[in-house]
Amino acid sequence: MSIAVLGAGAFGTALAISLAKGEQGVLLWARDPEHAKSMQSERMNTARLPKAPFPESLRVACDLDTIKGIQTVLIAVPMQQLARFAQDNRQVLAGKILVACCKGIDLTTGLGPTAVLKSVLPDTPRAILTGPSFAHDIAIGLPTALTLACEDATLGTQLQHDLSSANLRLYRSVDVVGAELGGALKNVIAIACGATIGAGLGESARAALITRGFAEMQRMAQAVGAKPETLAGLSGFGDLALTCASEGSRNFRFGLSLGRGEAFDPSITVEGAATAKACLARAKALNLDMPITAAVVAMIEQTLTLKEAMDTLLARPLKEETC
Known part of the structure; x- marks a missing residue:
């Protein structure tokens, strides 16, 4: 062997x-x-x-x-x-x-x-x-x-x-740090996308979450010294595209359950749930703005409903599109 x-x-x-x-x-x-x-x-x-x-x-x-x-x-x-x-x-x-x-x-x-x-x-x-x-x-x-x-x-x-x-x-x-971050953070965005589809908010909303979620991933990566090109590659954007668009992803299916208000099988490992909490704590320590991650944590901890989380995201100040 x-x-x-x-x-x-x-x-x-x-x-x-x-x-x-x-x-x-x-x-x-x-x-x-x-x-x-x-x-x-x-x-x-x-x-x-x-x-x-x-x-x-x-x-x-x-x-x-x-x-x-x-x-x-x-x-x-x-x-x-x-x-x-x-x-x-x-x-x-x-x-x-x-x-x-x-x-x-x-x-x-x-x-x-x-x-x-x-x-x-x-x-x-x-x-x-x-x-x-x-x-x-x-x-x-x-x-x-x-x-x-x-x-x-x-x-x-x-x-x-x-x-x-x-x-x-x-x-x-x-770039080990960049590869690890891409694989970790995309699961958080996949939960958000699953919740959006589960609640019937549409494909346009999912596209917006994927795009702005990728911006959050880049923001965190830049803050910890990862290379932007790593996040744009297979371990970042590639994995994000797969997990945010398929029920083959456990994190996406978990999000679907959140959006539908259904229970999720506790025997299935959902890495994005723990990662969202760890990522949010790290973002706060680095003074980073990661609103989608914060919304996912709030939904998991049941401090916000999906509608309240979406209203919070939509009510954010209008801004120029930058990473």
């Missing part, structure tokens, strides 16, 4: 399937022993990706000790679980090349995925894989392009080659 994927949710499983279709062996780790056993015997993740059979070179395990001989490790656990996961498994992860495959901002620390890994494993090489993608598309072999961001350009080039596959095309970047 040359690559390990830790986390057998839809995205982790999809990456493992895509990478295992090449010449390299892939180990997929699942936390639940019964889940791992069923996937290994059925050669499929029937719960998450029932139309994507496993290649022969994909093996499933539930014991993290099985990754000891593997150098490159993709971590596909939910963002809000990443810090605890890294801390609990720091000994087996130490010395490996870690590639974060989650999106968001840690609610406790305000850190992005690679910064969380650095805080636990400061001497371990790190990168992030992010961009516009649905797990189902990757798993069944549909063409997908992602950003591989790594501060070490040499390591980034190596990972770009190692993690590309027949259907997965990776673009390299050294």
Whole structure:
């Protein structure tokens, strides 16, 4: 085995399937022993990706000790679980090349995925894989392009080659902060767009939210030193376009539920909900104006209704269109 994927949710499983279709062996780790056993015997993740059979070179395990001989490790656990996961498994992860495959901002620390890994494993090489993608598309072999961001350009080039596959095309970047922010903040805007469509406010309103939401993303990125071109690329605008326009996005579906006044399945991870709160706290600390993010937080915390949030946005002073 040359690559390990830790986390057998839809995205982790999809990456493992895509990478295992090449010449390299892939180990997929699942936390639940019964889940791992069923996937290994059925050669499929029937719960998450029932139309994507496993290649022969994909093996499933539930014991993290099985990754000891593997150098490159993709971590596909939910963002809000990443810090605890890294801390609990720091000994087996130490010395490996870690590639974060989650999106968001840690609610406790305000850190992005690679910064969380650095805080636990400061001497371990790190990168992030992010961009516009649905797990189902990757798993069944549909063409997908992602950003591989790594501060070490040499390591980034190596990972770009190692993690590309027949259907997965990776673009390299050294702007880790920008790539992380794009993947995190687009989920917040996707919630807003979902709520707008769920409430029947129309496609024009969604287009306005996507555009002004992108301006908020750029504003935050500029304040923390990210490159504008990163936000205009796959990990920013590309991911924003995908998640704000499709019910394949969990964040968009969560927003739909908010807009319709319906309950949302609590078992489904919605990274944008926690990210919105973390982002708003950071924006306040940086004295940044992020009204859409603030409206999303208010709706999630039920301090404003959708109508009140929209009225608040529409009542803002008229201004020139600038970022």
